[in-house]
Amino acid sequence: MPNLPFLTLAELRSGYSRKEFQPSEVIEAHLKRIEALNPELNAYLEVFGDGARDRARALDKKLAQGGPLGPLFGVPLAVKDVLCVEGTKTTCGSKMLEPFIAPYDASCIRRLRDQGAVFLGKTNMDEFAMGSSTENSAFGPTRNPFGLERVPGGSSGGSAAAVAAHLCQAALGSDTGGSIRQPAAFCGIVGLKPTYGRVSRYGLVAFASSLDQIGPMTKTSEDAAILFWAIAGHDPKDMTSSTRPVPPLEALFGQDPRRFRLGLPKEYFVEGMDQEVRDALLATLAKLEGLGIQVEEVSLPHTPYATAVYYIIATSEASSNLARYDGVKYGFSAKHADSMLELYERTRAAGFGLEVKRRIMLGTYALSAGYYEAYFKKAAQVRRLILEDFTRAFEKVDAIVSPTTPTPPFLLGEKIEDPLTMYLSDIYTNALNLAGLPGMSLPIARTGDGLPVGMQIIAPAFMEERLFCLGRLIEELTNPPIQGVPFDQPIA
């Protein structure tokens, strides 16, 4: 019997089809690891032990009956606690939603369920997906499996840590400014933010609606492609989801990356980029060039404005999206309020954490009469220029490469008191959300301290297959992609 939690999705599928093991054994192996390791990591907020076991037993029967198995059959998944799973708590890492039980499934959850996936539980996150370290969770921080004193990144830190420590086969995250890619880089896994509109947002608790995307967090590029393929496609419940057909799974690996031209944005090489991160990226690019791939400099001239534009748009939309948490209908509600206004004030003062309140204030300000033109409207104009930068660059190159984050994972508590420094964790990632483009982070190296370093690949809209093809090639060059994982011993 192989060490089940350490398999990839493709290995799991072939094991099932050869009946080497069955879903309940796979699920049980994961639940055991979670039981042993989660208390230390705090990756999961809730584990669906019995629910997952029941579901696995039903799948055992299906496996015994025979018939074709889809690529998601019996795959144990972790779900960021920002996605609604019917009948279970969806807290968004917030005291505000601590009592909230979702009465419906997010569209991507429904799709995965229909394809035979098994949900193991809900993972920790920065409150309402606002943060880069998972320290903004109301339920304590998640720790990085590569160094327990370090952050796993955020906001999808729980999902990233769960994948890295093999507490699931793969996980779902959400990415508004880098919240999948940055924790993927910090935890040495693969994280994909799909093109805006490629995956339905229905059932994803909104942070910033024009930027949010759900995406896979996996051990390999191939796994990312499989999970992406399973959740992508039009959903009539999300008007911003694209009607463009999703390519068949095989087509996601159908391109030869050796013929790609890659662009390296000169504006990304600025002060603040860690030397080891820089060296790791350039070394990987040198290997690619050795295979005949052309790497050239491109310019994204509006890059210096991206973080400012991002924080104006994201906080503006958030200030509106989070207005519904008022203590009237569901979730946390302050006691002993004497008036309606007092109920609102007390509920929101006690229910939201500091960072969320800071962003609601920023966004409310940016939308206010007298400031709207100078802030929100101006930001929306510059956002268009940022997209045009990318469009122009993609006239010359097939994909753009960059570090995912300026630094390796930092220490718990290191930046939490300094929000502006924390915001700079996003500088290579948030422009993609503004432009709606797909981007994937994958591990390329370890620092001298053994910490993961990630590389980001950016493709034109709806060209995710370029990311998977190039990703797979890079994994071959840096093989094995995940080495020296802590907790790599099987749990007895």
Add this chain to the structure above:
Amino acid sequence: MAWETIIGLEVHVQLATRSKMFCACPNVFGAPPNTLTCPVCLGLPGVLPALNKQAVLFAVKTAKALNAQVHPHSLFARKNYFYPDLPKGYQISQYEQPLATTGKLEIETPGGTKVIGITRLHLEEDAGKLVHEAEFTRAGVSYVDLNRAGVPLMEIVSEPEISTPEEAMAYLRALRELVRYLKVSDGNMEEGSLRCDANVSVRPEGSRTLGTKAELKNMNSIRFVGKALAYEVERQVRVLESGGKVAQETLLWSEKLEKTLPMRSKEEAHDYRYFPEPDILPLAIEGERIEALPELPWDKRARFKRVYALTDEESGILTEHPALAEFYEALVEAFPNPKTASNWILVELLKTFRPKMNRLDFFPAVSPKRVARVLSMIEDGIINQSTAKDLLARLLEEDFDPEAFVAQQGLGQISDEKALLAWIDELFERHPSQVNEYLDGKEKVFGFFVGQLMKMSQGKANPRLLNTLLKQRFDARKPAS
């Protein structure tokens, strides 16, 4: 000093779509609280709006009928404010780039037809309702009913070109009639499917500058709009004439007190922080999707006058509801006497139809063909007017074959000369003195005989024939001169 009044109206029309604006919940009135809700209209975490295409088509149709410019691209926006009846903490509406602008609506005034400009027409969602009624509530507690949350609304804003409360009422009547014709709303103000806010100001006649305006709300019928505006105009004139200043404020019409009262200023100090709704892509409207407009009320009215030679009043009433107009035309087709047909509808049938004519699905509860056959029987002398009235009243209750019924019940007029002459002879025998009185020249007695004969025939004697025969019999008794 003479004063001039300037009124602009903002009308919210609930659209009669099957489902709500952004979810599949049914759009119906009067269900038990919170039974017509789902995660979307409850504003639960994670939900997204899915725009109701029918609502867009209804708004486009109305805009076209108002001769407004429908924009090929329009935007939805969020209007942010906190209130317990607003589940998301914002209302999805349109702000910059609305669906349509610059239309017009013709209204009838005592001075003739007047054109009122339409500034804009846009789509938005309705909010829920707070329930304060004693039967549901404990002291100090209010409840929220979200059945109405997410019902599609069309907001139509007029130019400030309305000059009197009467014109405002005429404008609302015209708009209500239009939405009923287009079948986009039942336009029922009492149930809130048509709501009206008014901006009103006064200025000295001839002045070019606008006076300070007040905003009036809470007027639940066209009549209240007239009363509230008349009161408010008078109040503003009084304030100005006594040297005061009109405050820019929002006022609520109190029907109980018959006056306007200021809303607490805290409730109106809103900065709505409008911004483009990121969950809905810009709306693209393509011309070919719009179905042809039906004949509009003003066109139908003109045609009725011309084709059927009706008066303004007759054509006005007959075209008040498209179903009534349709009924009239079907009746005229089967009974080609337009004037008589109109008279019978206005005098006999309308009082039964009226109470139901504020529903979009109003339909005359009697077949025009049956009514035509009753009217034809009068014309043919088979029945008289009073029998016809009884028959129509019965037809409104239940359907039956009028000719067969008349024959069966023996309701037909008695036009049998022999029978009538026999009754006359019998009567003459019973009342010889009255016969002599008539013969002596007291012609008034003629009426007595008619009355008696109608009694003997149970009202069924053909009155014209009866008159002729009675005269004949008297003439026969007159001494030859």
